[in-house]
Amino acid sequence: MNTTPTGTARSAPERNAVETAEPAEVLRAEGVTVAFGRGARRKTVLHGVDLSLRQGHTVGLVGESGSGKSTLAKVIVGLVRPVSGHVALDGEDVTGPRGRAATLALRRRVQLVPQDPYASLNPRMTVGEAIAEAIDPRRGGLARHRAAVEARLAQVALDPEAADRYPAQFSGGQRQRIAIARALAVEPEVVIADEVTSALDSSVQAEVLNLLTGLRRSLSLTMLFISHDLAVVRHVSDEVAVLRHGRLVEHGPCAEVFGAPREPYTKVLLASVPGRGGSA
């Protein structure tokens, strides 16, 4: 929301329809290769993955377990360093070595919402403290940032009183909303949502998905939405990227990929989704 699109102004001068315009590219991953382990146990998890995220767009990243989805997310937020390739934010390389302060400043521009709402909040910190810390990681405190914290909670439809309670007092869906509020408190340029609904029941999942849909619109959020659930991805995303064994096999607008998949693997994946009334 606070981005200053410095990127290449390729966008059409007059864009009446959002769909036809080409928004600026915010994040680009190029040739990202990741390997873990050494010697005989060395295992390459990502093979030269290219991915780009454009302003205000949501890219859904699908793939089965072990396909490297979460690793790619970690590379983008800087938790995992790629063997080769790089990630650029607004054209600025964020994977290369640099000063500590600069790394931190860059890191804050991409925020991750982790999968497990029970593990992503410190059980010994109130929700308010957690969000205040996101606003100011050095000196943040609930007393100083009360108003801002409550505004963030309101954004995810939680009461102001939630600020004084501990994570254990919330349900899974509420915790996931708190985690989203915390990520948004940083005012990031890109949000990475890693399987944020897979631990939730369907009715609760709907709440969180609706919240994300609303935020995408009101804040024109740029998001990488990772999920193994194709229907959820289809619901949330503008584009979809399919990962298989660490390789990006297909990437395109949702309608195209879901409507007319080109890759055999995408076809298999789509055909496997249950509850489609028998058509495959």
Place this chain on the structure above:
Amino acid sequence: MAVLDEAPPWLGFAARRLGGVLLVLTALVVITFAIVQLMPGDPARVAAGANATPDQITRMRHDLGLDRSVPAQFVDYVGNLLHGDLGRSFHTQENVADIVADRLPYTAELALLGIVVILVVAIPLGMLVAVLCQNGRRRRLDGAFTFVTGFVGSTPEYVLGTLLVYVVGIKLGWLPVAGAATVDALVLPVVAISLGPVCTIARIVRRETAVVLGQDYFRTARGRRLPARRLYLRHALPNLLTSTLTLAGLLLAGLLGGTVIAESVFAWPGLGTRVVEAITQRDLPVVQGVVLVLGSLACLINLLIDVVLGLLDPRTLSGKAAGS
């Protein structure tokens, strides 16, 4: 899973364990060597006795090789060890290797019997209580078990030993309370050293059994409607043994320490009484020799436990966490 394509898993397992053993043995040799180097005062003076003349001390220093450089002494020390030469006692001039050979059987007898008793009593006891008290049944039994094992478990072996000596030995006069002349003299020392660990390990077994009984695979086994004995022995025992042994392994190795102390209570002619004597007399070669042997014994017990663990749980072989 990914290990299948590599060398057989037990190879890595054996390499890791052997590495550990070598590490411990090396450390032991260095530490026992350091006993002489680090002690304040002059070992030669101690060795030569209180009334020695300066001349005698100098000769003693030369005899012991203490006038040479530290590395040279270390090389000598290791060389002698490799020849089975542990030096001579300052006091009795006995060969330390002979002392050890003399005393080790008594200590080993006590410790190994202790381990057997502990495992044979603690595991069934813990399992039985866990099975009887599952799902919150028989709360009173559970409470009594927790209290009694907590109480006895925190009673050190020398207190237990003293109590046993008094009650069984003196008051009732059933069993001999000192020496190792007869077989029944073994009973009290073994009870004294194993009772505490029995309680502690029984509690561990009780807890681990409860964990296993709640596992999905145990539900699967219940789903096969097996007879109780087969259910618990085949489907619970191996799994709880792995986690129990992982936790209890330290206690079993620590049993050697308890043995050393208990030997004093029962005037048991093992390494423990000898080393205490040697320490108070500052008889360094004996201390060195006994510490080395006891340490190797502890290492051996650990190795045995590791091997048993490896046999019980195929996952430990591949270096994965066991029992979790």
Place this chain on the structure above:
Amino acid sequence: MTATRVRKRARPNAMLVTGLVGLTALFVLAVVAPWIWGDRADELGPSVHLGSSGEHWLGTDALGRDLFARTLVATRLTLELAALATAIASIAGTVLGTLIWVSGPRVRAVGLRVVDVMISYPAVILALTIAAILDPGPKACVIAIGVAGCPSFARLTANLAASVAGRDFVATARLLGVPSLRLMRRHILPNIAEPLLVLVSVSFAHSLMALSGLSFLGLGVQLPDYDWGQLLSTGLQSLYTNPAEAVGPAVAIVLAGLSAGFVGDGLAARAASTSGNSAAVKPGSRKASASAPVATGTDHSVPDDAVLVVSDLRVRRPDGTALVDGVTFHIGAAEIVGVVGESGSGKSLTAMAAARLLPGGLRAEAHALELRNPGAEPLALAAPGRDGAAVRRRLATEIGIVYQDPSASFNPALRLGGQLTETLRVHLGVSRREARERAVEQLEFVRIVDPEARLRAYPHELSGGMRQRAMIASALLTRPRLIIADEPTTALDVTVQAEVLALLRAANRRDGTAMLFISHDIGVVTDLCDRVLVMYAGRLVEELTAAELRDGHARHPYTKALLAATPRLEPDGEADGKLDAETGDGLLAAIPGRPPQPDERPAGCAFADRCAAVLPVCRDTPPPVRVLAPGRTVACHLPETGAPVPVQAGPKAGRHDAAVEAVG
């Protein structure tokens, strides 16, 4: 704040309180005893080796000194030494552990290995070594015991720090740019403090015992100073003549060790009870939930060939709360019946009750809960008490069970072959060889390559999908009449899920096995099943054919809401308008609120609070179960849900097998 919160939740911890009281008393004693009894303890008396008497409660020693006073006075030195040793162990150990954790991965691996080796070395022998190097005495012993305790602290610190640092909230704080000092102070330390504290108290108990032990050996405290161990050692020498001498120090050592041990156990128990997600479970409120009335008597339309008959099943907690509350249904021969619902709806408990495998403490009661077999008596599945061998054999062979998590449902310590053939061997007396042959045959059926080799493998050597297929093979081995599958595909990837569903369908075809299939995924159930039961808050709200569900003919508001809340792959596809998940603005129709807890279920319809079409009557009157057609029921007050069903072909006609078979 944390403390009050915890106190409110945790039961008063008797062990912790006892231990703390004991330790406090000892510390007070340690402070005051030398002042009060100091003189008396050193006062030489005329009567030596005196037994217990009114004047000398514990008698006197060889110099006629009062042993009760001496025991009390020795408290200070004993505790001081133990505290000192514990301090050395905890401080040095924690620092060492932190260093190990902070250093790079390679140093860490080596460091942890070294620490492991150090831990396995008996503390007393280490103490002997150190006592031999230094002069025997309290200083040597304290250092020795302290050093011996170091590795445990180092290992615990390193492991805890690693596990806490690996948790998501620390990673997130890092991403937020929280400075490392603040990260340590606010995120890591508060979360590892408790286990460290447990270890401190345990280590205090151990130090006290070990130090007293060394004094007992004569290597620790030297005369004229004395601690409990020293007193005990002196007492032992005169055990024949005056046993009272040993009593005081022995009791003192045990009490001190016990108190510290209790504190440790109590702290550990408290940590275990608060670290869990216990807040979600509300205490108390034993309001016995008004049970829904039975769909009276008429076992509506149970066909003669029914395999499983469930009538008015209730599953209760020990306090009487019904988790499953009056569920009635049946499964016909060769029929696949699905149960859908969200977590807490009671669907898995229903399945486990039908399998006679309820988790401990829960009990099932039912008007009827039986497995029917044309050739034999119906097998009662809710009968209380133990099963005889014959009943067990029928349960084991007539019901096959497929569990949710294939990676946890096989015993990791046993080879697959033994586990698969166990039922055949134990219950049917099949020979080892024949059992293996049959197992191979079933493994081939579930398309496992090289089945002979797999039988020799351990479960962890198989992939998740393969394990679940092996589980299905295991369930099929006895050719059961009924298969109960509890969320068998939840832990699997979509493509593997499709394979597993195809296998279940194939097994149903081949053997005519009836199936009870539990899932939270309405799509999966629609694909596989003939008939679907929708559960909410422990009750059955709707029963309908899969075809009706697929075509959008659900009646109950909850079923409809659930469908509307589920995103679909083709939002604007050819699906029926009513079923369309999208409400036009790109939002899903979320269901407000949450299901009620089992002990807070209302007297009326449990869904009333979340229902968009709620009527006043819904809140206090249980909804009637209306039978619209055979296999078509709905439990709702809304008049329109009771409208006649348009005449359809029988329940099996709407079945679409294509979806499942397309993938196989």
